Amino acid sequence: MCVCWNCVFAVFTSCLLTAEEADVGFSASCLTTAELQQHWRAVKQEFRSVKLLFDIPTTRIIDQKISKYVVYQVVVIRSGSYDCERVAIERRYSDFLHLHQELLVDFSEEMEDIVMPRKKMTGNFSEENIAERRVALRDYLTQLYSLRCVRKSQAFLAFFTHKELKPSYDLLRGGRFSRALEGLQKVLVLQEKLSSHNPTMVVPTLCAILVCQRDLEDSDAAFQTGRRALPTVRRYELWQYQGPLLEALVDLGYSLGLPVAQLQDELTRVQDSPNGQVSEMSLKELVVQEFV
Numbered sequence: 001m002c003v004c005w006n007c008v009f010a011v012f013t014s015c016l017l018t019a020e021e022a023d024v025g026f027s028a029s030c031l032t033t034a035e036l037q038q039h040w041r042a043v044k045q046e047f048r049s050v051k052l053l054f055d056i057p058t059t060r061i062i063d064q065k066i067s068k069y070v071v072y073q074v075v076v077i078r079s080g081s082y083d084c085e086r087v088a089i090e091r092r093y094s095d096f097l098h099l100h101q102e103l104l105v106d107f108s109e110e111m112e113d114i115v116m117p118r119k120k121m122t123g124n125f126s127e128e129n130i131a132e133r134r135v136a137l138r139d140y141l142t143q144l145y146s147l148r149c150v151r152k153s154q155a156f157l158a159f160f161t162h163k164e165l166k167p168s169y170d171l172l173r174g175g176r177f178s179r180a181l182e183g184l185q186k187v188l189v190l191q192e193k194l195s196s197h198n199p200t201m202v203v204p205t206l207c208a209i210l211v212c213q214r215d216l217e218d219s220d221a222a223f224q225t226g227r228r229a230l231p232t233v234r235r236y237e238l239w240q241y242q243g244p245l246l247e248a249l250v251d252l253g254y255s256l257g258l259p260v261a262q263l264q265d266e267l268t269r270v271q272d273s274p275n276g277q278v279s280e281m282s283l284k285e286l287v288v289q290e291f292v
Contacts, residue, residue, distance in 0.1 A: 051079040052193060054141040056134045057088075061125060069093070070130055072137060076160065076193050087189045089160060093119065096137055102155040103144070110150065114143045152197055160194060161187050165205075169291040172208060181212040199232050203241055208287045210248060223252040243270050244283035 055075045062069050071090045077083050100116040117136035123129050145151045168183030188205050195201035206229035213222035226249045233241045246267040253260035279286060 052145055053077040053079050054138055054145065056138045059130050059134055061130075068125070070125065070133075072096075072134060074141070074160070076190055078193050085189045087186050089164065089190070091159070091163075093133070093137075095159065095163075096140070099155060099159045103150060103153065106153065106155075107147070107149055110147050111144075114140070114147075116140065151194075157191075157194055157201070160190050164190075166291045169208065169288070172212060173288050175215075177212040177215045181209060181216070184209050184212065200236050200238060203229050203232055203238060204287070204290055207241060207245060207283055208290065210245075211284045211287050214248070214252065219252050219255050223249065223256060223258070226252065240279045240286065241283075243267065243279050244281060244286050246270060248283045 053076075055077060056072045057075060058073045059070050060073075062071060069092055071092055073088045073090055075086055075088050077086060097116065103111060117133055117140055119133075120129055144156060150156050164183050164187045168180045168187065171177075171180035171183065184205055188202060188209065191202045191205055206225055210222045210225045210229070213219075213225060226245055229241070229245060230249065232238070233245055246263055250260050250263050250267055253263060
């Protein structure tokens, strides 16, 4: 007997989608084939154990007039397959210490066996001590990530993204969209690796990227970015983003000569919704409020 697995998958997806619609309140007719594929990848990702590895391949010494310190280049790597998107961030020892102190407030019992690498009384800038601390800090991040409660915490996630997000939003508010876009795209790579348990984490960043791309007159890229964000916005009912994002997509679609009838219908339904949770701000107005 010959089985058409594509047909089986189509029927299975149809059944699942009906249940999903009942749970989260969105219609399959609103989704393109690409968006359906993205949606189900996100669903399956929640049930797949995503392992991350941490590396600190290099360091450098910053020697200023009033201070001298070491910065560590931190790389987050998705294991299990070739990770072609490796983004490096730089953190000082004081950043690691601040993270440790924040985590202890909520997870002191869970972290009782995790020791924060200490500075030495002397020789902190010797090659030997820096190399030793580099390895110790790498192992420290790995130990933290092994704790489910820690890796899901806001403090842990902020350690990898906050220092890059804040200046990126400052640049966006100042109209320096090219530089803001560069920083936001770097953060997005990290967020996508760190947020397997919480896909909504990337939505504000995707919306900020869309705003930059639109102001840089890259309408096609902006439209594709909005399409990436929309399934998550629908699925998790992120009302504050749904209306503004749909409005931006409709405008971009018109400017690109794309069919936007379904998006326009969805926008109308959202605007006429009696729940009163729809944002009246534009997407740009919503975005610039982040990290104020």
